[in-house]
Amino acid sequence: MDNKEELIKELIRSGILRSKKVIDAMLKVPRELFVPEELRKYAYLDTPLPIGYGQTISAPHMVALMTEALDPDRGDRILEVGTGSGYQAAILAEIVGPEGHVYTVEIIKELVEFARTNLMRAGYLDRVTIIHGDGSLGYEEAAPYDKIIVTAAAPRIPQPLIDQLKPGGRLVIPVGDFHIQYLTIVSKEVDGRVRYETSIPCIFVPLVGKYGVRASSGLT
Numbered sequence: 001m002d003n004k005e006e007l008i009k010e011l012i013r014s015g016i017l018r019s020k021k022v023i024d025a026m027l028k029v030p031r032e033l034f035v036p037e038e039l040r041k042y043a044y045l046d047t048p049l050p051i052g053y054g055q056t057i058s059a060p061h062m063v064a065l066m067t068e069a070l071d072p073d074r075g076d077r078i079l080e081v082g083t084g085s086g087y088q089a090a091i092l093a094e095i096v097g098p099e100g101h102v103y104t105v106e107i108i109k110e111l112v113e114f115a116r117t118n119l120m121r122a123g124y125l126d127r128v129t130i131i132h133g134d135g136s137l138g139y140e141e142a143a144p145y146d147k148i149i150v151t152a153a154a155p156r157i158p159q160p161l162i163d164q165l166k167p168g169g170r171l172v173i174p175v176g177d178f179h180i181q182y183l184t185i186v187s188k189e190v191d192g193r194v195r196y197e198t199s200i201p202c203i204f205v206p207l208v209g210k211y212g213v214r215a216s217s218g219l220t
């Protein structure tokens with residue numbers, strides 16, 4: 001049994017990984033292709049790893065937890081804000097299959113290129129569109145989405161993301177300040193009403209941009 005299988009078994013044992021679709025995707029996607037070469041030996045430790053520019057690839061348990069909360073389905077059109085390494089996008093692309101699509105927005109140009117290379121090597125580029133821009137605005141061009149996931153911490157939920165969610169859709173986003181955030185699940189009912197559910201505490205790098213930390217701190 002390799003490190004990957006052991007990690008997945010531990011995430012199942014601890015109750016974080018529950019559904020077959022997420023377990024299968026995490027078994028299939030090679031996390032080692034999404035970390036800098038010199039860190040590959042740590043790819044199956046349950047820890048975030050630096051990917052440059054002050055950013056990280058999230059820890060496997062956080063990817064598992066957020067993906068379970070998002071509950072992606074085959075054929076879904078999904079928006080991710082915060083591409084980083086492209087690993088979370090690859091997990092989603094594996095689940096939505098060739099009938100679905102993942103749009104992922106990254107604000108740091110160099111990470112757009114890093115993620116593009118990683119997703120190409122892992123074979124997911126045909127199901128993933130990477131956009132360089134401010135994802136706090138969502139990505140209006142391909143809206144509406146079945147699901148939206150934000151992998152950076154927002155001071156409050158950006159309204160454009162709620163607007164770009166389909167009725168019946170779901171948004172998973174860490175909300176809070178620098179010290180602590182809570183994973184928040186937003187459900188848009190079919191009648192358009194919006195429900196908010198606060199889940200576990202977490203720590204993410206900040207979401208910047210118009211509806212990110214700069215807006216809330218008064219900077220532009």
Ligand code: SAM
Pocket residue numbers: 055056057058081082083084085086087088089105106107108111133134135136151152204205206207208209210212
């Ligand atoms: N999902 C990523 C992965 O699988 O590697 C990890 C994401 S990392 C924790 C957060 C990312 O969000 C960083 O790459 C950061 O540059 C990006 N980010 C922060 N604010 C953003 C914004 N307004 N729009 C798009 N990306 C943003």
